[in-house]
Amino acid sequence: MIDSTPRAPGSKGVLADTLEQDAPLGSVQTVGEALLENPSVSCRDVAVHYGDKQALFDINLDMGTNEVLALIGPSGCGKTTFLRCINRMNDTIQGCRVSGTIKIDDEEINHADADVVSLRSRVGMVFQKPNPFPKSIYDNIAYGPRIHALTASNEELDQIVEDSLKRAGLWKEVADRLQAPGTGLSGGQQQRLCIARAIAVNPDVILMDEPCSALDPIATARIEELIDELRENFTIAIVTHSMQQAARVSQRTAYFHMGSLVEVGSTDQIFTNPRQRLTEDYITGRFG
């Protein structure tokens, strides 16, 4: 335990000293329970380089089945980069190299031969800004099943659309206007539409990149409620800048700092008694 003894004046611990030099931490020993038994997603020694610059350092982190993992940390700490490793969205960024092994249900996805298209049908993603396609609500949901050829008939597709909208809690609001443009919905509805779109292909994992940052508190609450419901069927990882949100929706929380995973633990523990000074400073708002 780091905090068990009173510190000498001026001492801030090794990590905080490194922080003040404003340099990447490099590889840091993660504190807490990063690894799980029977993980849904398991990442070992994941490192990401953008050109010459290293953005993530040797991340070892598991995501458990039916749990919400919150990734928190200051801007540029690598949490979004890490999230995008899991569905290999980093491939779309030029000069981005991801090393290490990432397994989803024991299947390695981070090598050149892995099928990115089928990977992304197993790992859905919801973005910061609601980004429904400028098409009808129906076509937004049906897009995934169509390109992955999941349905044999139109009736089946109709059913998937209805089910997805129901699971996303949007069905009642849009049942009578499925052909209306998805971009005509309110911000919160658009985001739930995006979630419905992601679950329409029945993925194992859903990645959420600050899904509520553009929404008002009521829409945010509805999304958080939805996340809690979806937890029963999906493994969810959520990046958020709102500490309260992380505390509300997640079961586990991982704190990233300057490209390193500093601490992982149950959300209960992280928000009451973090073991790392850096984590403490971040969640209590002590970063200048």
Next chain:
Amino acid sequence: MNKASHVSRVGRSPSRLNQRRFRAERRFRRLGLLGVVLALASVVFLLGTIFSSGYSAFWRLQFAVDIQFDPALMKITERPTAEELQEVHYLALFRKNLERAYPEVKKRSERRKLAQMFSESAPDVLRELVLADPTLVGETRRVWVLASSSADMIAKGNAPRDIEEKRRVLTDQQLAWLDQWEEEGLARNRFNTRFFTSGPSRSPELAGLAGAIVGSALTLLVTLIISFPVGVAAAVYLEEYAPKNRISEIIEVNINNLAAVPSIIFGLLGLAVLLNFFGLPRGTPLVGGIVLSLMTLPTIIIASRAALKAVPPSIRDGALAMGASPMQTVFHHVLPLAMPGMLTGTIIGLAQALGETAPLLMIGMFAFVADIPSGVVDQASALPVQIYLWAESSERGYVELTAAGIMVILIFLVLMNLLAVFLRKKFERRW
């Protein structure tokens, strides 16, 4: 803020400071307004000049002559075959009828002056009438024929009237005839349909734009077919696929430079490569279209890339994250959103091409082609080239034609721009 500056600010009256600021503001605004007014004035002046000298070309003076379709004069039998009717010397028929109608004109030179009041096309008018209705033979009919360009000019006031006879386009006697016919109702103004139905002619009153319009249309068609797919494909590749490195930067800079290359260079290229090296037919819409598409490509590529850039990356991310391949992403999501911008760019590029003269001159699209071209490998002219040729001609009758031609090309340009605006409005989607 230190104390000194604070004091100095208090020292100067704030209202005076504000007054100076407002005066400067008003001055600046007036300068801007002046600029706009000047620009508008020059546009109005330009358009005014063109319209005032060109609108008259859409009207033509016609004279009436009573023509007796006398078989004896036509040297044919009572029941002639179509072939015989074709062979008739209609110029003689017209002359004889003129002599009959104006018996007081005896002298050979005066008769010639009388005949010169009419367009060369008078015999053709008679032939067409007879061929259309052979029963006319033996009848007498009042026929309207085009006036000569000189009479037309005087009647419209485009040529001076009150000057000495030697410098006037009509003699005193011709002038008297003109006045007499106008008084007797034997002269009238009619819409100049020939202007839109016939090709160029050595007689201004007979010249038309049809050949040039068709030539331009065929040329633009070739340009569109070549430059739109190539331009869009290049833009999609550069924007969506090409890695961002030194090579793609060089390509980008060069495409932008290409847009600024003088158009005559493209003409030279066409002359050297297409005509001399590949041996394509000279002065045809095919070659013109290829040259113009080279010129239009940079415009289309730049506009298309801008349209692609304007598609929010979140749409691409969304599609990719759903498992769409890059190609599916482009075709399902990016292109439909970028299409209005691309079409607008293409139309603007084509409008530019429509007005291009220099490269077409270089590849020989200035020949006098009386026929209206029927395909892309026929010799053809183009609108701006035709206008240029008319502007070069010395005859007074071509002045109004030149202006009228410019009006036509302006109208096409406006129409194309309206189409671009319409397409953008119609297909533009909000996201």
Next chain:
Amino acid sequence: MENPIKGHTVESFNEEMQREHKTVLEMGALVRSQIRAAAKTLQDEDPAAARKVIDDDAKVNELDNEVAAHVEQILARRTPVASDLREVLTVSKIATDLERCGDEAGRLAKLTLHFFEHPDLSPNFQLLKEVSTVASFVEMMLQESLDAFDARDTYGACEVIRKAEELDGEFRSALRRLTTFVLEDARTIGQFVDVVLAVRALERIGGHAKNIGGYVVYLVTGRDVRHETLDAILRDLAK
């Protein structure tokens, strides 16, 4: 000693937290002076001073209310987490315990009133001696627990907890001594009960000081040690 409350990006949060901290220490000082004063009234046989002690308890209550209101504000507006949350919770709990200590001091002062406002009662001074001994002991404990809180000193806090055990022994031996007086002279039984109640009140103050020591351990380590033995706590701290 680095002040752990310092360092928030939001300055006013720091100020609010520091104010709470100071208010609690102020409250502690007041309660201690109340205890001292109450014990002194017994020695000095001064009912007037005792009355003042009882009146002054209102000040303690006032400070307690102030702390409670501010804690509520901080919870609602700052939603503190981790060490901030523990600080706020600790402050709130310490204030509650101090308020009780204030009440116990009042109880002691009432004893003075009871003994010396009625001249016919002549208290046995041997009995009262026990009271002042225990009083100075628990006042010292309270002092140490508040110092431990101010310095976030877990070992100081443990010392208070250890002293609470000592106090327990002290309390029992005091009881035994008092009992011998009763055995000698059964007429003192009424006084005996009063004095036992007073010592009992002081013993409660010692209990509150022990609680505060426990809060300090919780504040620093995040472990709730109220129901653990001192040995177990020390073992954990040593880790």
